[in-house]
Amino acid sequence: MALTLDGVGFAYAVPAGEPIEALRDVSLCVEPGELVLVLGATGSGKSTLLQIAAGLLGASSGAAGLDGEPLSRASARGVVGMVFQDPESQLFADNVLDDVAFGPVNLGIAREDALRRARATLERVGLPAAEFASRSPFALSGGEARRAAIAGVLAMSPRYLLLDEPTAGLDARGRAAVADIVRAERARCGVVVVSHSADEFLGEADRVLVLHGGRAAFEGDASALVARPDAFDDAGLAAPEVLRAQQLAVMRGAGSSDFSLDPEQAARLLLGARPGEHSRERD
Amino acid sequence: MIRFSDICYTYRAGDMTTRALAGVSLAVREGEHVAVLGANGSGKSTLVRLVNGLLLPESGSVDVDGIDSLDEARSLELRQRVGVVFQHPDDQIVATSVEDDVAFGPENLGLPREEVRARVDEAISAVGLSGLERREPHRLSGGQKQRLAIAGALAMRPAYLVLDEPASMLDPTGRAEVLAIIEQLRASGTGVLHVTHDLADVLRADRAAVLNHGELVFEGTVNRLVREPELLEECGLELPALSRLVTALQAHGVRFQGEPADAEELVEALWR
Numbered sequence: 003m004a005l006t007l008d009g010v011g012f013a014y015a016v017p018a019g020e021p022i023e024a025l026r027d028v029s030l031c032v033e034p035g036e037l038v039l040v041l042g043a044t045g046s047g048k049s050t051l052l053q054i055a056a057g058l059l060g061a062s063s064g065a066a067g068l069d070g071e072p073l074s075r076a077s078a079r080g081v082v083g084m085v086f087q088d089p090e091s092q093l094f095a096d097n098v099l100d101d102v103a104f105g106p107v108n109l110g111i112a113r114e115d116a117l118r119r120a121r122a123t124l125e126r127v128g129l130p131a132a133e134f135a136s137r138s139p140f141a142l143s144g145g146e147a148r149r150a151a152i153a154g155v156l157a158m159s160p161r162y163l164l165l166d167e168p169t170a171g172l173d174a175r176g177r178a179a180v181a182d183i184v185r186a187e188r189a190r191c192g193v194v195v196v197s198h199s200a201d202e203f204l205g206e207a208d209r210v211l212v213l214h215g216g217r218a219a220f221e222g223d224a225s226a227l228v229a230r231p232d233a234f235d236d237a238g239l240a241a242p243e244v245l246r247a248q249q250l251a252v253m254r255g256a257g258s259s260d261f262s263l264d265p266e267q268a269a270r271l272l273l274g275a276r277p278g279e280h281s282r283e284r285d
Numbered sequence: 286m287i288r289f290s291d292i293c294y295t296y297r298a299g300d301m302t303t304r305a306l307a308g309v310s311l312a313v314r315e316g317e318h319v320a321v322l323g324a325n326g327s328g329k330s331t332l333v334r335l336v337n338g339l340l341l342p343e344s345g346s347v348d349v350d351g352i353d354s355l356d357e358a359r360s361l362e363l364r365q366r367v368g369v370v371f372q373h374p375d376d377q378i379v380a381t382s383v384e385d386d387v388a389f390g391p392e393n394l395g396l397p398r399e400e401v402r403a404r405v406d407e408a409i410s411a412v413g414l415s416g417l418e419r420r421e422p423h424r425l426s427g428g429q430k431q432r433l434a435i436a437g438a439l440a441m442r443p444a445y446l447v448l449d450e451p452a453s454m455l456d457p458t459g460r461a462e463v464l465a466i467i468e469q470l471r472a473s474g475t476g477v478l479h480v481t482h483d484l485a486d487v488l489r490a491d492r493a494a495v496l497n498h499g500e501l502v503f504e505g506t507v508n509r510l511v512r513e514p515e516l517l518e519e520c521g522l523e524l525p526a527l528s529r530l531v532t533a534l535q536a537h538g539v540r541f542q543g544e545p546a547d548a549e550e551l552v553e554a555l556w557r
Contacts (some may be wrong), residue, residue, distance in 0.1 A: 021540070043456060043457070043458060044426065044427065044456045044459075071479040083418035127488075143325055143326060144325055145325060147397070169408075170454070171372075171453055171454055173325045173482035173483075173521060174324065174482065174521055174522055174523035175322045175324055175325075175521040177323065177523070195491065198456040198457055199457065201526065202365070220461075238458065239457060240458075240461070241527055242526060242529075243485075243527040243528060243548045244526045244529075244548075245549060246547075246548035247527070247548035247551050247552055249528060249548075250548055250549065250552040251552050251555070254552065254556060255556075263526075264531045265526070265532070266531040266533050268530050269530060269533035269534045269537055270537075271553060271554070272530075272534065273534070273537055273539070273555075276555055277556070279316050
């Protein structure tokens with residue numbers, strides 16, 4: 003079982019002009035239980051990629067598959083859940099419970115059953131139904147609204163969950179709460195997180211795809227990306243500061259290039275690369 | 286100087302009241318870069334709205350270079366001294382070209398055409414948008430839009446600029462652009478009050494103040510603040526990864542003068 007994009011390309015049609023190529027020959031695979039991180043700067047094609055993976059856009063070339071069948075809008079329905087950027091801007095119902103139940107009701111699930119699911123999902127995202135079910139979605143804090151919007155997608159019990167910049171604009175508590183949801187849902191489904199920042203999920207992703215100008219600038223294990231921070235620069239992204247410090251240290255001195263996101267290991271690498279440390283070791 | 290003295294502010298809607306600020310005092314001198322940090326709901330945006338009279342304090346006072354925000358006769362003068370830039374640049378852009386947008390404020394002051402032109406050119410150059418004067422604002426990147434919003438504020442030649450989460454909606458490139466402009470403003474003598482939930486954005490500030498549930502719970506150097514992990518946690522603030530690395534290096538006996546604000550500064554300090 004997997005959601006797969008195999009060498010997909012996409013070109014946006016332009017009235018009376020050359021089509022604009024947003025993606026070329028990009029592949030992605032996520033299985034239930036996995037977390038795949040897609041990194042890219044603005045305009046790298048990452049949102050287009052996500053829309054193809056959600057079955058909302060058809061690829062211009064290449065193949066998209068869902069559990070061995072071709073991926074389409076119809077086959078993705080209820081199976082691939084998509085959380086758009088700023089999803090709270092799409093909250094609309096009179097109360098949080100109805101909003102979260104909207105997706106399952108729309109899938110044809112009986113209303114009572116949908117409401118039961120919505121209640122359970124609210125608990126899962128840390129918004130206890132007893133406290134939040136009857137609240138207006140418009141009276142929630144930014145972080146709560148984001149979680150309610152995510153719950154609306156989770157309530158459809160997707161096998162694959164796609165999230166576009168899920169922590170953007172949230173404060174530390176809000177970001178931590180969303181990261182907790184992503185971690186928990188990974189046990190139930192395959193998760194793809196798209197972001198321009200590697201700060202949040204790089205440490206726990208199974209695989210990373212870095213997009214630049216619509217092409218894959220890097221694809222592989224997160225650890226392989228940590229080992230090559232210049233891949234961030236090549237893609238117009240900022241490497242996490244801790245990696246960049248190690249990269250700069252190795253450029254200046256000698257020392258191991260066994261980069262780490264862990265502050266303690268990074269500190270040891272930096273100290274080992276300092277010129278003074280080497281002369282002391284030689285003495 | 287911007288001086289908030291013992292400010293209290295409560296939002297009221299029907300029977301519901303929410304205390305947003307409870308006895309907050311804080312000062313920003315001309316040319317100083319002060320960071321105000323806090324999680325959502327800490328009261329930091331209320332502070333921003335109080336600074337130029339968008340909100341008026343329930344008790345206490347806001348004073349900018351001798352102008353009290355309650356003094357209606359001087360409210361225009363107050364707004365010229367303090368420019369405010371908000372989180373979403375789209376909410377602050379009014380015109381259909383970069384230069385018209387920057388000219389909007391000075392034109393409203395009724396300044397002579399040459400004076401407006403001079404101010405527009407100066408402000409556009411200060412934020413690095415020279416060459417894009419005729420560009421339609423909606424065709425700018427996020428970082429460029431926020432720089433345009435800053436240029437619009439600068440064209441009023443304010444003594445102080447108050448920025449509310451100016452970088453939080455931007456991608457890394459846009460964020461770096463905006464933070465670099467803020468650095469330059471300080472160097473040019475403009476006082477900066479930079480409100481954010483992200484400590485990594487203000488590692489270069491002269492001073493930091495932390496709000497938690499409407500109360501000022503910390504005031505001091507950024508350097509001291511990043512060594513207070515429990516306080517940060519309690520206030521819903523995240524310790525920047527770089528500061529965790531600095532702490533780890535200190536545990537190995539490395540001494541830093543001031544808090545390195547980025548990887549370059551950290552490595553530079555280590556090699557010194």
